[in-house]
Amino acid sequence: MTGTPMIINALGQLDNPNAPQSLAAAGDLNASGEQLTVDARTLTEARASGLTAVNITLGYVMGDLPPYEHTLHEIDVWDGVIARHPEDLLKVTSVADLHTAHRDGRIGVIYGFQNAEAVGDDVGRVATFAERGVRVVQLTYNQANRLGGGSMAPADTPLTAFGREVVDALNERHLMVDLSHSGERTCLDAAKHSSVPVSINHTGCRALTDLPRNKTDEELRLVASRGGFVGIYFMPFLNPTGHACAADVVEHLVHAVNVCGEDHVGIGTDGPVTAIDDLDAYRASLAEHVARRQEAGVSAAGERADTFPFVVDLRGVEQFRELIRLLERRGWSATRIEKVMGRNFVAYAERVW
Template sequence: MTAGVYESYGYLTPGVDFPAIELAPEFGRVPPYAGGLSELERERAERLLRDNIVISLHDHPVRFPADMRQTPEYNRTGRQHTAFAGLLASGMTVVFDNMMDGTACVTGNAPWRWLDIITDLGMRQADIAHQSGVIVIRTMDDIEHAHRSGKVGLLFGLEAATPIENELDRLDVLYGLGLRQIGIAYSDANALGSGLNETTDGGLTDFGRRAVARMNRLGLAIDISHSSDRTGLDVCAVSERPVFMTHAGARAVWDTPRMKPDDVLRAVAETGGVIGMSAAPHTTLSEAHPRHTILSVMDHFRYCLDLVGIEHVAFGPDTLYGDHVGLHTVFGHLLKVGAAAPGGPSFEKVEYVDGLENPTENFHNICGLLVQEGFSDSEITAVLGGNILRALERIWA
């Protein structure tokens, strides 16, 4: 723990104002990644992190219960605890923070309810307002301010627009409350389009087309990571702004529905958008590295780089503070994120993704590997944040 750093909801008393639940630590939950960097490589990597704007296109920078089985009880409090100390040690400038998302079961047992999402969005910002090291990002100027002042910015988003139901104006409400990025659909279909687990891919609905137009006009960045293939293609075809795939990988590298085929990856790039490499456990595997580590993720990165060009790739590790594999076990019936489909490739299950276990370590290790593999400074700064900045300038214009 960093001395003197505000702890989440420090203005309240645990056990009195909300249940006291033991949370996972921000540091040292698993052994550090042994990257084998030389001293010169480490110094160069840390300089690149320090001197440039570094953006995670997708993460959950919050602490979960030490016993992941307590997560439903924890989330019912409406108070996920931001990992302030961990963020300040991460080397990141901005995190696309997707909050509780499919685990937002504050008032019931099903996710994506409007009131639950609003509670989550408001509660997190109430907490952030009581400290000064982390700020909320709403504009390009906010990003520049975070970088100049050494703060970390949280850019709030949702992995699915399911909570708007069939009410277009709810997009305006979410934008007004600070949301700046939104997905189309998660595993299940909604009023906008099909999710990636639907057996029948209906693509983007007429309402979904109107929603995309409203997102463009508002300046809401659009994410198709959990959308079906056809829905993703439809979104790219109708959006007038760059489209993000904030956290996914290439199906040509690992053949599962969670990964995206080449035509969808190309479509994202053709909008001027960016593809973020995910590291959620047992997703971005590869035949070369079927035991999920940072090396598996880099196989997807290199494939996408060759397919669409370095200006359209980045990283959205999709990590958190706690047992992510355990989270998938507890919420498997809602998240539907299993890596294996019937007849799909086999793989070795892991307890955590070595090298990309939490938001504190991710970009130190990513940048170190990029340095180690001989990427230039300009290439590294592009994939660490420059590509995302370029797209946001068009989306938020």
């Protein structure tokens, strides 16, 4: 490939998981912004990786914190992080910002939710979140909420009447409706109800690995047919053993392109650029973390103490370039690779934002 492609991670982390105060090493989605570590290594390695922009998770996902208040607090925290690093980071609220980040060599930060619980019972909060710069809202996490079913709820749990109201509000405010983690019927219902194309920003293909966090061909095809976007993650759910490797990422991308077409598929790694340095020490903390998630009832089938929540041979600064090399070896054209690495997300954003 020639030139520098746009690399947009439809769901990832911007953090140094090796820092003592960081909880991201254990994948704790409920860590508050102050506990993340956006340090010099984080920024240097993110830029060195070629990353153009990343949709980060902020706000309430699970746990005992007050969803709305915690979410507003985390928006404040991230606004502060970006304000302290203007040479490295750019808050993305428009498609133009994606192009600016690419041109300037900065990292675009897209504010996104992995649970719409912070909406509470007040659809008007969607407008508040939009005004604060949120651009992606995932309807559910793994469990059911008042909008619909998560991946671990019964598969026939529908999008609720309130869920339809929230989708309408997200459409009106030009926010992405993300159906990652949703159950099958909720996903299909939302994709059909939405007047704007929807996305599944981080998932795998159920046809290859039959786990609830992965999406069926019916879900993938419907989202794509309505102009949406599907991001493939670098997660253990890509392999039935739980020990996914780079080759599995390639196979799921190939399958997704075969089902959705090459204009509707991208990447949503669900991880950071900076790799964990000491995997042996990490294993101990991972076992405790998985046990906590299982006890809280928020884990997904396929999460185990002996499976890393990332792909070991596709991480660190070279992860995107290595994926490009693997796709080239698979015979993909430069144009298709550029689409999947970032251009498809930009095109989808143009249809929504």
